[in-house]
Amino acid sequence: MEALRSWEPWATHAGAYAFVVAFGALWGSFANVCIYRLPQGLSVVSPGSRCGACMTPVRWYDNVPIFAYLWLRGRCRDCGAAFSPRYLLVEAVTGALFGVAWWAAVEASALWEPFELRLLRFAIYAAFVLLMMVITFIDLDHQLILDKVTLPAIAVFYGAGLLLERHWSEGLLGALLGYGVVWLIDAVYRMLRGQDGMGLGDGKLLAVIGALLGWRGVVVALFGGAFVGSIVTLGMLAVIRRLPAAMTEPSPAPAVDGPAAALAGGGQTKVSEAQGGAASKDPGPAGAPAGVAEGARDPEDEADGDDAAPSALETPIPFGPFIAFAAVFYLFAEPWVQISVAFLGRR
Numbered sequence: 273m274e275a276l277r278s279w280e281p282w283a284t285h286a287g288a289y290a291f292v293v294a295f296g297a298l299w300g301s302f303a304n305v306c307i308y309r310l311p312q313g314l315s316v317v318s319p320g321s322r323c324g325a326c327m328t329p330v331r332w333y334d335n336v337p338i339f340a341y342l343w344l345r346g347r348c349r350d351c352g353a354a355f356s357p358r359y360l361l362v363e364a365v366t367g368a369l370f371g372v373a374w375w376a377a378v379e380a381s382a383l384w385e386p387f388e389l390r391l392l393r394f395a396i397y398a399a400f401v402l403l404m405m406v407i408t409f410i411d412l413d414h415q416l417i418l419d420k421v422t423l424p425a426i427a428v429f430y431g432a433g434l435l436l437e438r439h440w441s442e443g444l445l446g447a448l449l450g451y452g453v454v455w456l457i458d459a460v461y462r463m464l465r466g467q468d469g470m471g472l473g474d475g476k477l478l479a480v481i482g483a484l485l486g487w488r489g490v491v492v493a494l495f496g497g498a499f500v501g502s503i504v505t506l507g508m509l510a511v512i513r514r515l516p517a518a519m520t521e522p523s524p525a526p527a528v529d530g531p532a533a534a535l536a537g538g539g540q541t542k543v544s545e546a547q548g549g550a551a552s553k554d555p556g557p558a559g560a561p562a563g564v565a566e567g568a569r570d571p572e573d574e575a576d577g578d579d580a581a582p583s584a585l586e587t588p589i590p591f592g593p594f595i596a597f598a599a600v601f602y603l604f605a606e607p608w609v610q611i612s613v614a615f616l617g618r619r
């Protein structure tokens with residue numbers, strides 16, 4: 273323990289941050305593997321990375337995150353097939369988030385936590401960030417939140433919460449609330465509309481968040497996610513509106529069916545729905561990520577515009593990424609929230 277503490281003065285050094293960001297980018301590279309392979313039921317451990325076009329294994333010196341993409345100019349060294357710039361994006365964002373996690377876990381709480389507990393906090397934050405990246409991009413690709421990812425994660429992050437000295441009831445309550453609220457929205461929606469409301473995958477994602485961050489984390493993730501999702505959806509609508517009519521018809525007026533529907537529509541977490549949604553031409557601009565998914569999911573709407581070419585704009589927007597985004601925000605903000613609460617309580 274003493275040997276560990278001797279490293280403490282270096283923790284706030286710029287070199288430590290550079291190391292942490294590079295470490296995060298390496299894990300981002302692993303996240304890319306998970307995002308690609310987990311939905312296909314493939315192993316994320318073996319075989320090693322290979323080109324999707326010519327299947328040549330990636331050489332060890334071309335496996336350097338971020339930089340390899342740049343020096344290869346985003347192409348396979350053997351066959352020249354282009355790799356999606358998203359690989360670069362996932363590596364860079366994961367690296368950056370590891371840097372923020374280091375700041376939040378190790379540097380910002382230096383006054384009131386011993387060094388070894390802060391290192392543990394960083395490890396947990398980093399694992400949580402990585403998980404949110406994997407869930408976000410699988411959900412964007414497949415409108416799917418995998419049980420084999422969320423269910424073990426609920427147990428792991430409940431345990432992690434205990435290591436961070438949370439009361440045992442906090443994570444339990446958070447996980448139950450997270451799943452329960454989505455289950456309830458789904459049940460009400462099903463009763464009123466006779467169709468799936470919010471996918472239960474979103475509920476399991478919220479249960480992971482609640483298991484680590486308690487009920488406050490669930491509330492922030494759900495409402496923060498709905499808020500950010502609404503802004504992004506409205507922004508995309510503004511863009512869609514300016515495109516030539518042929519690309520976007522029909523273009524119904526925005527319709528918000530109340531907060532429940534706004535929250536409820538977003539969870540496109542079932543394969544069948546995703547396929548139905550992909551075939552739809554309705555940009556579906558209701559209030560939230562919600563509206564897009566809801567419009568896209570309506571079977572009646574699939575009759576419109578079979579002649580139009582499919583485009584990225586017609587892909588339903590899943591709610592999961594917005595929940596994950598808000599959860600990561602709360603993860604980093606939570607110590608500050610707690611300090612303010614403690615400070616106000618003392619006065």
Ligand SMILES: [Zn+2]
Pocket residue numbers: 323324325326327328348349350351352353
């Ligand atoms: Zn290749």
